[in-house]
Amino acid sequence: MKEALSAKPAQPANSVGLVSPKTQHFNEALTLESGSTLNGFDLVYETYGQLNADKSNAILICHALSGDHHVAGYHSDSDRKPGWWDSCVGPGKPIDTDKYFVIAPNNLGGCSGSTGPTTMNPDTGQPYGPEFPIVTVGDWVKSQAMLADVLGIERWAAVIGGSLGGMQVMQWSFDYPDRIRNAFVIAAAPKLSTQNIAFNEVARQAIMNDQDFHGGHYNEHNVVPNRGLMLARMLGHITYLSDDVLDEKFGRELRDGRIKFGYDVEFQVESYLRYQGRSFVDRFDANSYLLLTKCLDYFDPASRFGSLASAFRGATAKFYVISFSSDWRFSPARSREILRALLDADQDVTYAEIESKQGHDSFLMPIPRYHEVLRTALNRIHRKL
Amino acid sequence: MKEALSAKPAQPANSVGLVSPKTQHFNEALTLESGSTLNGFDLVYETYGQLNADKSNAILICHALSGDHHVAGYHSDSDRKPGWWDSCVGPGKPIDTDKYFVIAPNNLGGCSGSTGPTTMNPDTGQPYGPEFPIVTVGDWVKSQAMLADVLGIERWAAVIGGSLGGMQVMQWSFDYPDRIRNAFVIAAAPKLSTQNIAFNEVARQAIMNDQDFHGGHYNEHNVVPNRGLMLARMLGHITYLSDDVLDEKFGRELRDGRIKFGYDVEFQVESYLRYQGRSFVDRFDANSYLLLTKCLDYFDPASRFGSLASAFRGATAKFYVISFSSDWRFSPARSREILRALLDADQDVTYAEIESKQGHDSFLMPIPRYHEVLRTALNRIHRKL
Numbered sequence: 001m002k003e004a005l006s007a008k009p010a011q012p013a014n015s016v017g018l019v020s021p022k023t024q025h026f027n028e029a030l031t032l033e034s035g036s037t038l039n040g041f042d043l044v045y046e047t048y049g050q051l052n053a054d055k056s057n058a059i060l061i062c063h064a065l066s067g068d069h070h071v072a073g074y075h076s077d078s079d080r081k082p083g084w085w086d087s088c089v090g091p092g093k094p095i096d097t098d099k100y101f102v103i104a105p106n107n108l109g110g111c112s113g114s115t116g117p118t119t120m121n122p123d124t125g126q127p128y129g130p131e132f133p134i135v136t137v138g139d140w141v142k143s144q145a146m147l148a149d150v151l152g153i154e155r156w157a158a159v160i161g162g163s164l165g166g167m168q169v170m171q172w173s174f175d176y177p178d179r180i181r182n183a184f185v186i187a188a189a190p191k192l193s194t195q196n197i198a199f200n201e202v203a204r205q206a207i208m209n210d211q212d213f214h215g216g217h218y219n220e221h222n223v224v225p226n227r228g229l230m231l232a233r234m235l236g237h238i239t240y241l242s243d244d245v246l247d248e249k250f251g252r253e254l255r256d257g258r259i260k261f262g263y264d265v266e267f268q269v270e271s272y273l274r275y276q277g278r279s280f281v282d283r284f285d286a287n288s289y290l291l292l293t294k295c296l297d298y299f300d301p302a303s304r305f306g307s308l309a310s311a312f313r314g315a316t317a318k319f320y321v322i323s324f325s326s327d328w329r330f331s332p333a334r335s336r337e338i339l340r341a342l343l344d345a346d347q348d349v350t351y352a353e354i355e356s357k358q359g360h361d362s363f364l365m366p367i368p369r370y371h372e373v374l375r376t377a378l379n380r381i382h383r384k385l
Numbered sequence: 386m387k388e389a390l391s392a393k394p395a396q397p398a399n400s401v402g403l404v405s406p407k408t409q410h411f412n413e414a415l416t417l418e419s420g421s422t423l424n425g426f427d428l429v430y431e432t433y434g435q436l437n438a439d440k441s442n443a444i445l446i447c448h449a450l451s452g453d454h455h456v457a458g459y460h461s462d463s464d465r466k467p468g469w470w471d472s473c474v475g476p477g478k479p480i481d482t483d484k485y486f487v488i489a490p491n492n493l494g495g496c497s498g499s500t501g502p503t504t505m506n507p508d509t510g511q512p513y514g515p516e517f518p519i520v521t522v523g524d525w526v527k528s529q530a531m532l533a534d535v536l537g538i539e540r541w542a543a544v545i546g547g548s549l550g551g552m553q554v555m556q557w558s559f560d561y562p563d564r565i566r567n568a569f570v571i572a573a574a575p576k577l578s579t580q581n582i583a584f585n586e587v588a589r590q591a592i593m594n595d596q597d598f599h600g601g602h603y604n605e606h607n608v609v610p611n612r613g614l615m616l617a618r619m620l621g622h623i624t625y626l627s628d629d630v631l632d633e634k635f636g637r638e639l640r641d642g643r644i645k646f647g648y649d650v651e652f653q654v655e656s657y658l659r660y661q662g663r664s665f666v667d668r669f670d671a672n673s674y675l676l677l678t679k680c681l682d683y684f685d686p687a688s689r690f691g692s693l694a695s696a697f698r699g700a701t702a703k704f705y706v707i708s709f710s711s712d713w714r715f716s717p718a719r720s721r722e723i724l725r726a727l728l729d730a731d732q733d734v735t736y737a738e739i740e741s742k743q744g745h746d747s748f749l750m751p752i753p754r755y756h757e758v759l760r761t762a763l764n765r766i767h768r769k770l
Contacts, residue, residue: 034646134646194631194654198623201655202616204648209612211596227594231587235620238583246579252685259683261419261519263589263675267682269579270586290648297652298644300637 011074015082016048016090016097019073021106021113024150030143036133039122043147044113045069045105048089049097051153056385058153059095060144061085061104062161062168065236065292066284068112071104072097087366094374099382100157108143109135109291117216117287130216130287137164137299141171145179155179157381159317162186162363163330164292167299170338173315174301182381183317184374187327187363189334190308190341191300196329199239200293203232207286216287229286230277237276242326242359308341319349320377322370324362350377396459400467401433401475401482404458406491406498409535415528421518424507428532429498430454430490433474434482436536441770443538444480445529446470446489447546447553450621450677451669453497456489457482472751479759484767485542493528494520494676502601502672515601515672522549522684526556530564542766543567544702547748548715549677552684555723558700559686567766568702569759572712572748574719575693575726576685581714584624585678588617592671601672614671615662622661627711627744693726704734705762707755709747735762 011017021044030038046069051058061071063084072089074082089095089102106114109132113119117132124131148156159180161169166188172180192200207213210228214221238246250269265271305311319342323335332353342349354370356362362370396402406429415423431454436443446456448469457474459467474480474487491499494517498504502517509516533541544565546554551573557565577585592598595613599606623631635654650656690696704727708720717738727734739755741747747755 036646191637193628194635194637194652195623195626195628197637197652198619198631198654198658201652201658202619202623205612205619205659206591206616208648209616210594227590231591231594231616234583234587234590238580238587241580243578243580246583250579252576252579252582252688261421261679263593263679267579267582267586269583273583273586274590294646294648303637 014090014092015086016073018077019046019048019070019075019083021046021069023113024147026143026146028146030139030146032133032139033136034133038108038115038133041108041115041143042113042119043105043108043115043143045103045147046071046073046083047104048072048102049100051101051151052385055153056155057099057157057382058101058103058148058151060148060156060159060172061089061095061102062140062144062159062165063104063107064161064163064165065296066280067165068110069104069106069114070112071102085364087364088371088374094371095160095378096375096382100378103147103151103153105144105147107135107140109288109295111285111288116285117291118285127219129219132287132291134291134294136295137167137171138175140295141168141175144168144172145176148179155181157385158182158184158378160184160186161188163188163360164296167296170301170311171299173317173319174305174311177314177316180317182320182377183315184320184322184377185335185338186322187324187330187335187360188338189330190302190337192296193334197297199235200297203235204290204293206231206235207290210286213286216290218286224281225286226281229281229284229289230274232289233280233284234273234277237273239329240360242328242357244326245357245359248357308337309344312342312345312347315345315347319347320373321349321351322363322373323353324356324358324360324370325353326356326358327360327362329360399475399477400471401458403462404431404433404455404460404468406431406454408498409532411528411531413531415524415531417518417524418521419518423493423500423518426493426500426528427498427504428490428493428500428528430488430532431456431458431468432489433457433487434485436486436538437770440538441540442484442542442767443486443488443533443536445533445541445544445557446474446480446487447525447529447544447550448489448492449546449548449550450681451665452550453495454489454491454499455497456487470749472749473756473759479756480545480763481760481767485763488532488536488538490529490532492520492525494673494680496670496673501670502676503670512604514604517672517676519676519679521680522552522556523560525553525680526560529553529557530561533564540564540566542770543569543763545569545571546573547571548573548745549681552681555686555696558702558704559690559696562699562701565702567705567762568700569705569707569762570720570723571707572709572715572720572745573723574715575687575722577681578719582682584620585682588620589675589678591616591620592675595671598671601675603671609666610671611666614666614669614674615659617674618665618669619658619662622658624714625745627713627742629711630742630744633742693722694729697727697730697732700730700732704732705758706734706736707748707758708738709741709743709745709755710738711741711743712745712747714745
C-alpha cells in the first residue's frame with residue numbers, strides 16, 4: 001500500500017509533466033567562428049506544447065552558463081526537481097505551453113548531451129576533452145538555426161533567454177533578423193565588463209590550477225578537477241546573488257552557534273557555498289565550464305558592427321528588455337545600454353526594470369511583476385500570430 | 386662616473402628617507418581571545434618623526450590585510466618602492482612627520498617579522514606554521530597597547546587605519562578609550578557582510594585546496610601553495626578595485642590585439658591579475674593570509690556589546706569617518722552605519738565621503754580632497770596638543 005502510494009507522485013497540474021530529451025544529429029560540417037570545423041554534431045533538446053499548423057507558434061529558449069535543455073517538467077516519476085525554468089514554462093504559465101510550442105536545446109560545448117568536450121570525437125573515437133574547439137554565441141545561434149530548419153520552423157514567434165541566453169537572443173536578431181518576431185533579452189549585457197572578465201579568469205585559473213586538471217585530459221587520468229570546478233562555482237554563485245539576499249538568507253549566522261577559531265565551516269554562508277560547489281561538480285564538466293566562460297568573454301557585437309546600435313539596425317523583431325534592480329553581475333545599467341542602442345537604431349522596444357532582491361538569479365525566479373510582463377507580452381504576441 | 390651617479394639615487398625631498406624596522410620583544414605571555422597563549426612575542430615596527438617631550442604627538446598607524454609596518458620611506462638607497470602609504474606620511478604630508486611621531490607595527494600573525502606562522506615557536510624550535518593561533522582585532526590592539534607602554538606613550542594623539550586597519554581604530558576606542566584622542570576610521574565597516582565573508586571563504590578554499598598546502602605544513606614539504614595564494618590574491622584584487630577603474634584601465638583590450646580562442650592570457654586584465662597574484666606570493670605567507678581573513682570575519686563589536694552604538698558609548702576620542710564613493714567592498718553605506726552608531730552614542734564625529742574612482746583601494750591613493758581632510762584635521766589636532 002505504502003509502495004503503491006509512493007510509486008507515482010502526482011506532478012503539479014500546471015506542469016508540462018513527464019518529458020524526454022530528443023537528439024538531432026547533423027551530418028553536415030559546421031565551420032566555427034574560430035576557424036575550426038565540427039564534422040557533424042548532435043543537439044539534444046526538449047519540446048513542450050504543440051506546434052500549430054502554420055508553424056507560427058514556436059518559441060526558442062536559450063540557456064545560460066550552467067543551464068541546459070531541461071527547462072520544464074520531469075524526466076521520471078521519481079524525479080524530484082523539475083527543469084530549471086519550470087516556474088515560467090508550462091500550461092497556463094507565462095510561457096504558456098497551451099499556446100506555444102517551446103523548444104530548448106542544449107548548446108554545443110555544453111555537457112548535457114549535445115556535442116561537446118564530454119562527447120565522442122568521431123575523428124579519434126575518444127571524447128573531445130580539451131580538444132573541443134571554443135565556440136561562440138554566433139556558433140550556437142547558427143546551430144540553433146539548423147535545428148529550426150530540421151523542425152520546419154521558418155520564424156520564431158519569440159526567442160527568449162536570460163544572462164548568456166539573452167546574448168543569444170541578441171545574436172539571433174543580428175544574424176537571422178527575418179527569423180525572429182520577438183526578442184526577449186533578460187538580465188543580459190551587451191558585452192562583459194572588465195570586472196566580469198576578471199571573475200571569469202579567476203574561475204578558469206581555479207580549474208586549470210587544480211592538480212587533477214592535467215591540461216584538460218583528466219579523463220585519461222581517471223580523475224576530475226573537482227576542487228577547481230567547485231571553487232569556480234562558489235565564486236560564480238557569489239556574483240549571482242545580491243549582497244542583500246545573502247545577508248537575509250545567512251547574515252553572520254554561525255553553524256554551531258559560536259566562533260571556533262579554525263578553518264572548518266563556521267558561518268552558514270560557508271556551508272551553503274561549499275554545498276553549492278559540491279553539487280555542481282556532480283553535474284558539470286570542467287572543460288565545458290572553461291569554454292562557456294570564454295563564450296561570455298568573447299561576446300561583443302559592438303566591436304563587430306562598429307557600435308551596438310549598428311548591430312541592431314537590421315533587426316525586424318520587437319524587443320523586450322528586462323533587468324532586475326538587485327543584479328550586480330549584469331546590472332540594470334547594462335540593460336539600459338542595450339535599450340539605448342535599440343532606440344538609437346529606431347527599433348521597437350519595451351523595457352522593464354523589475355524590483356527584486358535575488359541579484360542576477362532573479363531571472364530564474366517567479367517574481368510576480370516579472371512573470372506578468374512576460375505573460376502579457378506573450379499573450380499579445382499570440383493574439384497576433 | 387656612471388656608477389658614481391647611480392650609486393645613491395636621491396630620495397624625494399618630502400620622504401622620510403631611509404628607515405629601518407625595529408623589533409620589540411615581549412617576554413610576558415599574551416592570552417588571546419581564542420584562549421590560546423603566546424609565551425612571549427615580537428612586534429616589528431617602524432617610526433618616523435620625533436616624539437615630543439610630553440609624548441603627546443604620537444600617531445599609531447594600523448595596517449590592513451596585506452600591509453605591514455613599512456608605511457613610509459625606503460629601506461635602502463637602491464630601494465625603488467617606498468612604504469605603502471608614503472604618499473600620505475612624511476615631512477609636510479597630511480600625516481606630517483615634522484609634527485608627529487608616527488609608529489607603525491606589523492600585526493601579530495602577519496608575515497613581515499612580527500610573531501606569526503613564519504616565525505619560530507619557542508616551544509618547538511620550529512616555525513609555528515598552521516599551529517599559530519588565530520588572533521583577533523582585539524588581540525592586535527592589546528599587543529599594540531603593550532608596545533605603547535614600552536615606548537612610554539600613554540595616549541595616542543591619533544590612531545589611524547584604513548579597511549581592516551579602521552577596525553583596529555574602532556577597537557582601540559572600545560578597549561582603551563582613555564588612550565586615544567582621535568580616531569580615524571577609513572574605508573572600514575562595522576563588520577563583514579555575508580558577501581565579504583563569502584569571498585574570504587572562496588579565497589581560503591583556494592589556498593587550502595592547493596595540492597602544495599599540506600594542511601598548512603608546506604614548509605616541511607619544501608613547497609609553497611603558490612597557486613592557491615595567487616588565486617586568493619587575484620580574487621581579492623577584483624574586490625579592491627571598482628568596476629569603473631578596471632574598465633578605464635583595461636577595458637576589453639586584448640594583449641595581442643586579437644581573440645586567440647584559447648586559455649592563455651588574451652585580455653589585458655587577465656595579464657594584470659596574474660601579475661598581481663604572482664608578485665603577492667613572493668611576499669606573503671599562505672597561513673598568514675588564512676589567519677588574516679578570519680580576523681576580518683570575526684570582527685563584530687555589535688555582537689559583543691549588544692549594538693554598535695553601545696560599543697562606542699564609552700569612547701572619549703573624536704572620530705573621523707571617511708569613505709569612498711566607488712568602494713564596493715566596504716561601501717559608503719557601511720561607513721554610514723558607523724557614523725549612525727557614533728551619533729546614537731552621542732560621540733563627536735566628522736564624516737567625509739570622498740568622490741573617487743579607485744574602489745576600496747582609494748584609501749591608499751593621494752586623492753586631493755581625501756588628503757586635505759586628513760591634513761586639516763591633523764593640523765587642528767596638533768595645535769591643541
